[in-house]
Amino acid sequence: MLRHFPFSHFNTRSLLVTALPLSASLSSPNTVRSMSSSSSTATMHSPPVAKKVEHKMEMFGDVRVDNYYWLRDDSRTNPEVLSYLQQENAYTDSVMSGTKQFEDQLFKEIRGRIKEDDISAPYRKGPYYYYTRNLEGKEYVQHCRRLIPNYNTTPFSVHDTMPTGPDDPPEHVILDENVKAQEHRFYSIQAFKDSPNHKLVAYAEDTKGDEIYSVHVIDAETGAPVGKPLTSVTSHVEWANDDTLVYITMDEILRPDKVWLHKLGTDQSSDICLYHEKDDTFSIGLQKSKSQKFLFVGSESKITSFIFFIDASKPEDGLKVLTPRVVGIDNWASHRGNHFFIIRRSEEFFNSELVACPVDDVSVTTVLIPHRERIKIQDTHLFANHLAVYERENGLPKVTVYRLPAVDEPLTSLEDGRAIDFIDPVYTVDPAGSEFNSSILRFSYSSLRTPNSVYDYDMNTGTSVVKKIETVLGGFDASEYFTERKWAPASDGTQVPMSIVYRKNLVNLDGSDPLLLYGYGSYEVCIDPWFKASRLSILDRGFIFAIAHIRGGGEMGRQWYENGKCLKKKNTFTDFIACAEYLIEQRYCSKEKLCIEGRSAGGLLMGSVLNMRPDLFKVAFAGVPFVDALTTMLDPTIPLTTSEWEEWGDPRNEEFYHYMKSYSPVDNVKAQNYPHILVTAGLHDPRVLYSEPAKFVAKLRETKTDSNILLLKCEFGAGHSSKSGRFEKLQEQAFVYAFILKALDMIPELSSSL
DSSP, X not given: OOOSSTTOSSSXXXXXXXXXXXXXXXXXXXXXXXXXXXXXXXXXXXXXXXXXXXXXXXXXXXXXXXXXXXXXXXXXXXXXXXXHHHHHHHHHHHXXXXXXXXXXXXXXXXXXXXXXXEEOOOEEETTEEEEEEEOTTOSSEEEEEEEOTTGGGOOOOTTOOOOOSTTSXXXXXXXXXXXXXXXXXXXXXXXXXXXXXXXXXXXXXXXSSSXXXXXXXXXXXXXXXXSOXXXXXXEEEXXXXXXXXXXXXXXXXXXXXXXXXXXXXXXXXXXXXXXXXXXXXXXXXXXXXXXSXXXXXXXXXXXXXXXXXXXXXXXXXXXXXXXXXXXXXXXXXXXXXXXXXXEEEOSTTTTOEEEEEETTOTTOOEEXXXXXXXXXEEEEEEOSSEEEEEEEETTEEEEEEEEOOOTTSOOOOOOOOEEOOOOSSSOEEEEOOOOTTSSXXXXXXXXXXXXXXXXXXXXTTOOEEEEEEOOBOSSOOGGGEEEEEEEEEOTTXXXXXXXXXXXXXXXXXXXXXXXXXEEOOOTTOOOOOOOOGGGHHHHTTTOEEEEEOOBTBSTXXXXXXXXXXXXXXXXXXXXXHHHHHHHHHTTSOOGGGEEEEEETHHHHHHHHHHHHOGGGOSEXXXXXXXXXXXXXXXXXXXXXXXXXXXXXXXXXXXXXXXXXXXXXXXXXXXXXXXXXXXXXXXXXXXXXXXXXXXXXXXXXXXXXXXXXXXXXXXXXXXXXXXXXXXXXXXXXXXHHHHHHHHHTTXXXXXXXXX
């Protein structure tokens, strides 16, 4: 999951969920000697020892020595590197072999909570209901639709249901990912777009995990391919009209930099380049308006964004400027009737304001929602007659709905809005698919104890109807779990919010309970409290689960983010430590029972706090962690570096160099005791090169003074977001939980029935 700004694609080491909440280091390795560690075997009793090849890096009179720099290989084919990674995997398998039966039990338990044969909430669009279907035992989804009987005379309603009777139109499977995935170790579709006339579908396909896509066009009824696929592109693709696509390609460092116009039936080599962003601190993105009238092309850095628009009916006319490039100004656009609506942010109105401008004179703006110091505008959803605004206040999301004047009436202000009420003390709300010409707002809602639920909300009446609740099997009862919000005082007095959940009858709150603390804190990403059925496997074993909403994220508004980036980045780490100390002081847990977890940029968090306060934690899981921050950010030839100088700082500047060096995990490993640690990597990860976690583990092995478990698990058929199949992901979750429970000595004797 990336920033809520819609144009973001590949410009953060974030979560892909995604990817988030992440960079690659693709320099060629030095000439290396033969491995000194033992050969790969499934029964290794001692960890592999990575050989040391001195590699000096000097800047500003400071010399760093990286003995494991040789692990960096952009081709990912170096036999010596692959052999070392295989040895690490073999050692991990060996250490965890005694818990394999328990891990399999966990996997069976986690999988048993899923309704394997299920469909998503059908989404009404044009003459069809669109949805995805999961089949029992299958890893991937089918993309389906059903024709709506008499759709021209059937009004939109929150009480709509998709007809499925024997006399109703049958289900049509447009694409079955299970069939497409059969020949690949990894398979992911990140875009699935039907043409305006619903006769064709374009989808973006990744078969390696490297986030370099091919866009295929197929006949929606027959599945037959239409023309040749577009290759080496991003997942940003939109239909301009029924026979024209707009898409984005990347440069050699995987920065989205060019927008193209493709006419069906022509070769990709003849496509027209609409825009080329040459500033390597900017990346471009693409989105079509809900009205279907315009396409927006945005170019953004971490502090600046500007927008072009394309008339979807005349894409050959090219791009027109909607908002100019002004350093420090962010813009996000949508369209309705005669107006563009623009969310605009700057240092002056840091939590954004909403303005409108006429389509035929974009220089004239009217403020519809002014900037407010305590409320952040995060997103908007425009309809023909309504506007839904997604905001944040005091760390919690909120949704306010406004009635708009008729299209032919002046747009000078908004009526008083109607806020939607939510029931949990901490929760998450996200936009879902809604039809522009309806009065029905669809959103998804969940909390730490509430399964993901899809609602249709009638913006005229305020009536809300649940359309789909994630089925959780195995006797789940939400009332048996307790959620709350707490605030931990940071070292500078800042109050840091935390979201907490536990099972009421299993937790003592006397310091004896195990606790898993999750953190991220980068890119203005909001880690709102979300439901995860697999998490029940630790909650039902007496764990408390908590999320630390630390600075660097966006939960408390734009300033919360600004106070946790660049030369204030250490606030992210000290906030997390303050949350851990608070939980111990309030007797939620003790040091002996405190476990921590973070992925990607959250893995940087893990590495930093482990170096700073290893005594505070018992177990740590760092997923695809960005732990070699300084070396990576000094190399502009690798993905994400140039676009992220505004996030972390440019260490080619001496002040940033020394500041970044003071927290970069690989550079700060010390001769001290560390907790039990599990680290994961993906061989094809384009955001955090596998060598970063590998180097971190190798240096820890060389330096740390304890005998606690330290494992590296590298997935050879995955990228940043791990394996692609839904059951494969559950197996990985079971492995992580098994490691945590093993480290806490909480794995009971397995019953003979297993």
